[in-house]
Amino acid sequence: MSGWAILGQAVLALVGGGIVGLLYRGLDRKIAARMQARLGPPLRQPFLDLGKLLAKETVIPKTAVAWVFSAMPFVAAIASFTALLYLPWGPFGPILEGHGDALLVLYLLAVPALAMALGGFASGSPLGVVGAQRELVMLVSYEFPLAVVLVALAWRLSTLGIAPAFSLGQMARYPLWGVVGPLGLIGLVVLLVSLLVVTPAELAKIPFDIPEAETEIAGGLFVEYSGTYLALFYLADAVRTVVMAGLVVALFVPYGIAQPLGLAGAAAQAVDLLFWLAKVFGVMAAAVTTVRVGMARLKVDQIARGFWWRVTAVALSGLLLLALDKVVSG
Amino acid sequence: MREALTVLTGQGYWSPLIWAAAALGTFLLAGLLWWRGRREYKRGTEQELPFVSGERVENPRVGALHLYWGLTEALRPLLERLRGWHSGVVNDYAGWFVVVLGVVLLLLLL
Numbered sequence: 001m002s003g004w005a006i007l008g009q010a011v012l013a014l015v016g017g018g019i020v021g022l023l024y025r026g027l028d029r030k031i032a033a034r035m036q037a038r039l040g041p042p043l044r045q046p047f048l049d050l051g052k053l054l055a056k057e058t059v060i061p062k063t064a065v066a067w068v069f070s071a072m073p074f075v076a077a078i079a080s081f082t083a084l085l086y087l088p089w090g091p092f093g094p095i096l097e098g099h100g101d102a103l104l105v106l107y108l109l110a111v112p113a114l115a116m117a118l119g120g121f122a123s124g125s126p127l128g129v130v131g132a133q134r135e136l137v138m139l140v141s142y143e144f145p146l147a148v149v150l151v152a153l154a155w156r157l158s159t160l161g162i163a164p165a166f167s168l169g170q171m172a173r174y175p176l177w178g179v180v181g182p183l184g185l186i187g188l189v190v191l192l193v194s195l196l197v198v199t200p201a202e203l204a205k206i207p208f209d210i211p212e213a214e215t216e217i218a219g220g221l222f223v224e225y226s227g228t229y230l231a232l233f234y235l236a237d238a239v240r241t242v243v244m245a246g247l248v249v250a251l252f253v254p255y256g257i258a259q260p261l262g263l264a265g266a267a268a269q270a271v272d273l274l275f276w277l278a279k280v281f282g283v284m285a286a287a288v289t290t291v292r293v294g295m296a297r298l299k300v301d302q303i304a305r306g307f308w309w310r311v312t313a314v315a316l317s318g319l320l321l322l323a324l325d326k327v328v329s330g
Numbered sequence: 331m332r333e334a335l336t337v338l339t340g341q342g343y344w345s346p347l348i349w350a351a352a353a354l355g356t357f358l359l360a361g362l363l364w365w366r367g368r369r370e371y372k373r374g375t376e377q378e379l380p381f382v383s384g385e386r387v388e389n390p391r392v393g394a395l396h397l398y399w400g401l402t403e404a405l406r407p408l409l410e411r412l413r414g415w416h417s418g419v420v421n422d423y424a425g426w427f428v429v430v431l432g433v434v435l436l437l438l439l440l
Contacts, residue, residue: 014359054363057371062378075361081356082349100349101342125380127391137400158341166342223381228367232360300400308404327410 009095010085019082021238022046024281028289035220035293046238050231058227064179070099072119073225073232076163080236083243087170088250090276091258093271098109101166102150105247106143109202116211119233120221131220134300135204135211139309142201144313149191149198153251154318156180159326168247180322181329187321191254199287201307202244203237207291212298224270245283255280260324 023044025046033040060066086100086108094100095288120132126132150166153176158165175187201208211219225233258277298306338344371377400411415422 010355014356042392054367056368058367058369059371059377060382063380072365074357077360078353078356081359082352083351096348096352098343099336099345101344103339103342104344121381122390126382126387126392128380132393133397134400137398140398140401141404154341164341164343166339181375218381218383223407227371228364228369231367232363235363301403304404309403 001322006095012096013084013089014081017081017239018235020280021235021240021279022050022243022251024241024284025238027281028284031041031285032293035290037089039050039217046234050234052248053226053231054228055235056227059080059224061224062126063257064224065122065124065315069119069224070124070229072115072122073236074228075118076112076236077232077239079108080239080243083108084239084246086168086170087243087246089246089273091256091272091277093169097167098168101164102154102168102171102247102251103166105168105243106146106150107225108246109240109243110139110143111204111210112240113202113204114232116221119225120211123224125224127217127219127223128221129216129238131211131213131223134213134223137265137300137304138201138204138208138211141304142198142311145307145311146198146202147313147320149195149251152187152191152315152322154252154317156322157185157327166243172250175252175254181325183321183328184325187318187325188252190314190318190321194311194318195251196283196287198307199244199248199283201293201303203241205288207295208297209292209297210303213297231302237303241284245280245287248283248287249276249279255284275310 023046024045026043027047029041030040035199060069083105085096086094086105088094096120106159117135117139120128120135122127154165156176157171157174160171160174160179164170178187182189200206204211210220212222218224222230223231256268256272258264258272261271263271335347337341350367
């Protein structure tokens, strides 16, 4: 593929990822409102919010370390958006396939959280610092089970002779559901559950929204952010949601429907792309929207304890089941 | 040339320069958004003071002492046990080193 074609696809993916992320935000708010017997805002509300933020003053507090405070929204946006380029988009492989694997996506997903924490620390606000502390505690809590899920899948793929096993494109091309035995199937379900529990934490949504916790610490690490900087964080968060859901889809449900429907060519690609978007929305609705409507905010030590002991144990048991399945079925 | 610029990790890989190029492109897009936004504010006014729920606080700082409070609280049983093992006697530490080295060698041999 020529450099210009890659550039064109990259621009499409970046703009498309931003639009899909904002659209999901609107859908998330709409579904949540309906679940609470409210009408909710229109679907385009996140686009209006973004426009409104761009029209607001961008204040840098007197107590802030100005350059860190100003740089972090950019760092978060860059990490979130570039992660889109390493993600399979339904029938299309990752745009930068061969240049970055699933571990890179994992790191790129962690960078916005670190950037938000650094921004909170740099704001010089006590509420921002408390939010940043909570963000860091959450980050070191959920990263381990997330890594276990990824390593378990890559290890099982490598035992099938598929290399490089950490390639997201390969993971999406060779789903494990059809090649493992009964124990392996249970292991995969357990790993999927672990990943779905990690998803709202990765995105800092209820019940894991302690770094912001509007009713308690007035927005926490975002308390001093306004205008354009807040708009960049807002956009980065929307895109990170797409990346996280896209990762779940690539790892566990990478299937298309064009082939069973007997479609081919451009029509097949279009149908599979739409189906991929539907799956991404499905994952987001299941792991984020319904959970945030049905649960209350957890405390920081509850989250750390939950991830370090329970979710890690669940993820490790999934890995163990996959290993046992390999021993039993060969 | 392309392979030389890629970091290979056995079953994984990444090209820092390709990522840097993508990051530069994304930075330009983010910069465009920043440029379109409103960047000014009223300097030297109360607008610049950090929000502390309407309170007048002289030095609104939070100490770093409890940075990982939630984590240490969650892992307290484990941390207390680990602290108990820190006897301060160098012989104990050397003993631990030998035991761990033995376990690692055993695993490597297996």
